[in-house]
Amino acid sequence: MTNSSASEPFSAVAPYYDQLMQSIPYLWWMHYVETLLDYFDRPAQKVLDLCCGTGNLSELLALSGYEVVGVDRSAAMIEQARRKAEQHQSGVRYYVQDAAELDSGETFDAIVSLFDSLNNIIEPERFAEALRRAYQHLNPDGIFIFDLNTEYAFVQKMFDQRLLEPSAPLRYRWRSRYDKESRLCTVQMEFWVREGEQERYFTETHLQRAYTESEVREMLYAAGFAEVHLFDAYTLHPPDRRSDRVFYVGLR
């Protein structure tokens, strides 16, 4: 077995991310985003996929006819996304940039950030800055759609996942610990990848912060949004205390 030391979040795992996300219904997620665009009567042509990862949603949006830009902090994730754009000839432009430092020099009709990406910004000031930057990158009548894991998800240990079948080419074990005081969830991720006769082992530690609905709402208004709406994920119902994922919609 070859060992590599602990790596930055979303770096060593980047080449395996799509394999791990095989069962994620990105197409259905895109339809949910489009449902929200219709619901708020905010037709969009140009979309920013903020924290786009390996570009799974970006590519689908582009194939559906949107002009898409994808931004992510991880160069390794962007490398995968660019490879995909080349394969698909999708025309998506991908950039390495931190959401809290977003400065793309262009504006968008819609900004989307899916799969609890923004929970990864654990400093509230930087999180608020990311929301401000999103607002500044929207056209008048623009819409910002993102989802966040709730504290309930962390308490319920929804990050604790494993696939340890010896025959699996990619095995993993993720263990989480949530600290109510700091509102931080620490996820220790271990991976074993079969490479021919060899097995490579690597780890990543991911940190997410549980933001309360009221603090996010306040930050969105402070960023300048005229209206803020919350939904239990993938529905048009308000969240309740058992919502593990909440969608936020900010209208400019």
Ligand SMILES: C[S@@+](CC[C@H](N)C(=O)[O-])C[C@H]1O[C@@H](n2cnc3c(N)ncnc32)[C@H](O)[C@@H]1O
């Ligand atoms: C769970 S992945 C989701 C990726 C993609 N949105 C998807 O649905 O597959 C979270 C992504 O957020 C990115 N990320 C985390 N913090 C970020 C930040 N401050 N700025 C930009 N990207 C960030 C990570 O690099 C990672 O690619």
